[in-house]
Amino acid sequence: xxxxxxxxxxxAIMQKDSKxxxxxxxxxxxxxxxxxxxxxxxxxxxAEDAAKREVMEETSLEIDPIEILGVYSDPxxxxxxxxxxxxxxxxxxxxxxxxxxxAAGLEWVELADVEKMKNRIAFDHARILADYRNWxxxxxxxxxxxxxxxxx
Numbered sequence: 088x089x090x091x092x093x094x095x096x097x098x099a100i101m102q103k104d105s106k107x108x109x110x111x112x113x114x115x116x117x118x119x120x121x122x123x124x125x126x127x128x129x130x131x132x133x134a135e136d137a138a139k140r141e142v143m144e145e146t147s148l149e150i151d152p153i154e155i156l157g158v159y160s161d162p163x164x165x166x167x168x169x170x171x172x173x174x175x176x177x178x179x180x181x182x183x184x185x186x187x188x189x190a191a192g193l194e195w196v197e198l199a200d201v202e203k204m205k206n207r208i209a210f211d212h213a214r215i216l217a218d219y220r221n222w223x224x225x226x227x228x229x230x231x232x233x234x235x236x237x238x239x
Contacts, residue, residue: 093160093169097138098125098212099150099177100219107198107216109208110145110190116166117209121194123216125172134173142177144188149181156215156222157229164211164231174215174229176222 100123101108109121124145128137135152142150152175160171186192196204198220205213211231218229 091169093162093171095128095134095137096125096165096170096172097128097134097141098123098159098172098174098215099138099142099152100156100174100216101142101148101150101177101179102198103179103195105198106195107201107219108146108148108184109194109196109212110186111192111194112209113189113191119191120209121196121204121207121212122209123174123212124190125174126189135175138173138175138177143182145186145190146193147182147185147187148179150177151180152177155228156219157233159211159215159229159231161211161231176219 110124112118112120112122124142126141128134138152139150142148154176156174156176158171158173162169164170184193198216201213201216222229
């Protein structure tokens, strides 16, 4: 019997002042677009360890995941295959910013400008960052099909 299960992924949100660290994607899908640092969870790896590894590979920064923003599992969120992403809120605890691995560059983006830039943002990361803005005041968790107000 063969199963076609969603693939586990992680993403991380790091904020400095009013800006969020994003990578410029080097490869398709969404080459040249901005995305949150993250990627696939390896076999035998916890989601939080995958987030630490992916952020280190893509940004050269060491992070500490401090909260889970939510889980995003919309079957259409990644055009390559169905993925399920655990999104962490993290703090930077070391390293020097330098793009690596799948990142062609790094960019600190004003959180307030994300809505205006959503055509430049890969996957469902504009939605995730809108949820993050709400999380900062509500501290609730989010998921793909959570009921949202008309302003969300």
